[in-house]
Amino acid sequence: xxxxxxxxxxxxxxxxxxxxxxxxxxxxxxxxxxxxxxxxxxxxxxxxxxxxxxxxxxxxxxxxxxxxxxxxxxxxxxxxxxxxxxxxxxxxxxxxxxxxxxxxxxxxxxxxxxxxxxxxxxxxxxxxxxxxxxxxxxxxxxxxxxxxxxxxxxxxxxxxxxxxxxxxxxxxxxxxxxxxxxxxxx
Amino acid sequence: xxxxxxxxxxxxxxxxxxxxxxxxxxxxxxxxxxxxxxxxxxxxxxxxxxxxxxxxxxxxxxxxxxxxxxxxxxxxxxxxxxxxxxxxxxxxxxxxxxxxxxxxxxxxxxxxxxxxxxxxxxxxxxxxxxxxxxxxxxxxxxxxxxxxxxxxxxxxxxxxxxxxxxxxxxxxxxxxxxxxxxxxxxxxxxxxxxxxxxxxxxxxxxxxxxxxxxxxxxxxxxxxxxxxxxxxxxxxxxxxxxxxxxxxxxxxxxxxxxxxxxxxxxxxxxxxxxxxxxxxxxxxxxxxxxx
Numbered sequence: 289x290x291x292x293x294x295x296x297x298x299x300x301x302x303x304x305x306x307x308x309x310x311x312x313x314x315x316x317x318x319x320x321x322x323x324x325x326x327x328x329x330x331x332x333x334x335x336x337x338x339x340x341x342x343x344x345x346x347x348x349x350x351x352x353x354x355x356x357x358x359x360x361x362x363x364x365x366x367x368x369x370x371x372x373x374x375x376x377x378x379x380x381x382x383x384x385x386x387x388x389x390x391x392x393x394x395x396x397x398x399x400x401x402x403x404x405x406x407x408x409x410x411x412x413x414x415x416x417x418x419x420x421x422x423x424x425x426x427x428x429x430x431x432x433x434x435x436x437x438x439x440x441x442x443x444x445x446x447x448x449x450x451x452x453x454x455x456x457x458x459x460x461x462x463x464x465x466x467x468x469x470x471x472x473x474x
Numbered sequence: 475x476x477x478x479x480x481x482x483x484x485x486x487x488x489x490x491x492x493x494x495x496x497x498x499x500x501x502x503x504x505x506x507x508x509x510x511x512x513x514x515x516x517x518x519x520x521x522x523x524x525x526x527x528x529x530x531x532x533x534x535x536x537x538x539x540x541x542x543x544x545x546x547x548x549x550x551x552x553x554x555x556x557x558x559x560x561x562x563x564x565x566x567x568x569x570x571x572x573x574x575x576x577x578x579x580x581x582x583x584x585x586x587x588x589x590x591x592x593x594x595x596x597x598x599x600x601x602x603x604x605x606x607x608x609x610x611x612x613x614x615x616x617x618x619x620x621x622x623x624x625x626x627x628x629x630x631x632x633x634x635x636x637x638x639x640x641x642x643x644x645x646x647x648x649x650x651x652x653x654x655x656x657x658x659x660x661x662x663x664x665x666x667x668x669x670x671x672x673x674x675x676x677x678x679x680x681x682x683x684x685x686x687x688x689x690x691x692x693x694x695x696x697x698x699x700x701x702x703x704x705x706x707x708x709x710x711x712x713x714x715x716x717x718x719x720x721x722x723x724x725x726x727x728x729x730x731x732x733x734x735x736x737x738x739x740x741x742x743x744x745x746x747x748x749x750x751x752x753x754x755x756x757x758x759x760x761x762x763x764x765x
Contacts, residue, residue, distance in 0.1 A: 339490055341482045350482045352490055452679035453710045
């Protein structure tokens with residue numbers, strides 16, 4: 289009986305020890321920026337209020353971003369971006385990503401280092417949900433993760449077909465950069 | 475082995491449930507009622523964005539009923555070159571010179587009301603437009619009397635009221651007053667009143683058709699003149715708007731095209747012409763503060 293008690297405590301302690309690194313991580317200030325380049329114009333915008341969750345145990349990730357939170361260098365660009373003919377952010381206020389790290393076993397959340405990952409899931413933009421995949425890096429520092437990824441989407445796949453006079457200034461392929469630093473979720 | 479069953483979706487829901495509540499209810503201001511600052515001959519309610527300069531070329535050929543000898547009017551042409559500038563998003567000024575009567579014109583257009591929906595509802599966009607025109611053609615050599623400068627000056631005041639009914643269709647009314655400092659004889663009026671109506675309808679993403687008609691009120695109309703009618707096609711490309719027009723109106727500024735049109739549209743006194751607008755962003759915007 290005594291041995292079983294010791295074994296049980298040992299297992300409990302061990303599971304706590306590993307589970308600290310398996311705790312859900314979270315940020316409210318993740319960064320997502322996008323970039324469009326055409327011979328006519330380059331367009332850049334940044335959102336520093338991305339809400340994101342990372343579950344190291346299952347390798348699951350969630351991102352949610354408010355479209356109105358994207359900041360542009362030109363005010364009129366930001367107005368147009370949110371307008372009915374573009375992102376229509378009154379109707380579709382958020383964009384979301386739900387995904388899983390496909391090579392979770394390659395990542396050791398307990399050990400500091402940089403791990404190349406592939407995240408696969410679905411992306412919802414402008415009310416349209418499509419499968420999406422991105423390669424990136426998860427860097428562990430002191431048990432906390434930061435995630436970086438760059439990937440491209442075709443805005444027309446999500447129904448963002450802009451008015452004629454703007455279509456030559458806004459590329460169909462938009463480059464999206466994700467940069468999130470996580471902390472422990474309490 | 476954690477006791478709770480982690481569901482990221484429910485965690486996300488609880489963390490973001492207040493973000494939409496924080497969004498202040500917004501007013502949606504209508505943009506792009508017309509594709510450019512002119513409907514065809516006359517002004518539209520559109521103003522240039524702050525710091526934008528629009529280089530405008532207006533070309534009007536001779537009349538189609540000139541026949542093949544006159545190349546259906548293409549052998550004769552008048553041109554106007556102008557520079558328009560957006561001082562603020564709601565105030566546009568411009569200066570131009572037309573070969574017709576060697577007239578210089580300058581104007582200021584101010585957007586008083588903006589069509590909007592949402593929190594603040596305004597059914598129309600309303601602009602006030604004031605123009606100053608000076609005819610600089612020399613007096614004929616036979617004339618001993620030198621026309622003083624003030625006799626060459628015309629002014630006009632227009633109120634432009636427009637509504638964008640849908641993404642495709644917009645309509646505008648333009649009550650107009652054109653003032654002549656001097657008229658040829660005492661039987662004529664110095665102040666001519668006209669009522670303009672114009673509109674545009676998109677036919678494809680790049681093209682729209684438009685029409686514009688100015689009705690001179692019979693009480694003040696100059697004898698021997700007709701009302702000007704303009705039919706046009708707008709073609710939009712990156713940075714440029716091309717307007718192809720057919721009009722019986724002579725000249726381009728409010729005087730003469732509103733008040734001194736002599737041709738009759740349905741008798742073939744139709745001038746083919748085009749407007750080219752090329753916009754340049756002159757001032758870079760300051761970086762937006764994060765809200």
